[in-house]
Amino acid sequence: MKLRDVLEDRELHMDVVVGEERALERPLRSVMVTDLPDPRRYLTGGELVLTGMVWRRGAADSTAFVDALVESEVAGLAAGDQYHSIPDDLIEACRAAGLPLLRVPADVAFATITERINRALTPQRADDLAELLGQHRHLVDAESGGREWLTEVLELVRRHLDLGCAVLSPAGHVIASAGLELSGAARAELAREYLAGRHLPATVSGRTLYGITDAFAPRVVGWFLVFGGDCAGWAADQHRLAGELAALIATGCRRMSHARQGHQPLADEIVRLLTAVTDPAELQPRLELAGLPADSALFVVVARLSEGAAGLARGILEELLDVAVAVLDGEAVAMVPAGGQRATEIVRALREDTATLADGFSAARLLVGVSGVVAGASELRGALDEARYACRLSELRDERVAFTEHEDLSSHMMLLAAVPEDVRRSFRRRVLGPVLDYDQANGAALVPTLRAFLVSSGSWTKCAGALHLHVNTLRYRIQRIEQLTGRDLGKIDDRVDFFLALSLD
Structure with missing residues (x-):
């Protein structure tokens, strides 16, 4: 839009007081109404300035006002003659500065001009x-x-x-x-x-x-x-x-998605090492590389969609927690820093946010498990198992978004209490029967070893210390349990079954 277009608007009836043909070709970017004696701080260039000349007390004021407009590179000046005609000193100041000056008729409001130009x-x-x-x-x-x-x-x-x-x-x-x-x-x-x-x-x-x-x-x-x-x-x-x-x-x-994906391989490697037989000293450098300093407080969040889609579960946790997220056996796993009371605040916000997202899951359910806060690599394996177990328990809840925290884990006994006695006895026998029979026949101690191993969250050194055994002896016993039962203590599902069966003593 140009100044000439304003003059050609028949609804405005404006005419030229000062301005050559070439000056009327100036581009017009906005309109501003002002009666400040120096409006430079509010001008960005290209404006048609509308003024009622309230600022004018004498000829010097006209010169100063026009100089300010020219310095700001406005497109032109339009003055209203509702109360008095445009003074000669303002006309001369505009002519000397080469600034186009338009006259606004008394019956045309500045608001009308502003609306039509905008x-x-x-x-x-x-x-x-x-x-x-x-x-x-x-x-x-x-x-x-x-x-x-x-x-x-x-x-x-x-x-x-x-x-x-x-x-x-x-x-x-x-x-x-x-x-x-x-x-x-x-x-x-x-x-x-x-x-x-x-x-x-x-x-x-x-x-x-x-x-x-x-x-x-x-x-x-x-x-x-x-x-x-x-x-x-x-x-x-x-x-x-x-x-x-x-x-x-x-x-x-x-x-941003590509930047997140760049951190995913490291998160996947940390979780893979956690589930393997790994010395905490081997984990620590990778945790620090992921922004989790040595012995820092953190907790684990595990999420799973009932209809699979591990990648989508990972995306949800990445969006809500703003951390790198791994995928393990179809579950999204996030390790979250938790200094001070931050864990409580994060978990509360996570509960609220996942509840908000419920309408977007279609027929699927989002299952979430949260561990307690731990310190550093030595306790991280236990936190991972805790969060995965909590996620499994979430599946038993009749909610679109099922959320289980570590404090809720003791409620498994309440669940088991509701199961008929013969079903509980059958489950215990099916899971632990071969181990119980082996202990009875050979005077071994595989069941106490299994219990201590689960309590130690799968830590070989911690469990061996508690049982006063050499680590190699412990390894032999665990391997024997796996051979007898056909189960793998490296898998969370099998660990949960063992844990529940042992709870039925």
């Missing part, structure tokens, strides 16, 4: 901004996986189009925002509507939801956009802008 500028702004966002997308694609750029981009949209917008996670957390305040209740409603699978864009309580991820991707691991206002009245250029912004954010999300 309406005309909006498509142009959207086109320019969409092109800028398209260029920015290529820049983001070449950058690292951080989130800092998001606020900058949203602020760009707010500043150019006066359109508030925000990026929300599927749990309803604000990832970034500019000019859009959302209450907790509003965020929860928006997240529910997004997870419910509504066709996007959609209007919810006067705000517009806009998708970022692929239309067929699971929404429980995808962010979404929220714009202030109803998209029903959007022009084609505004939809184009929203689409370009969504594409830009999707590019950034891919970068």
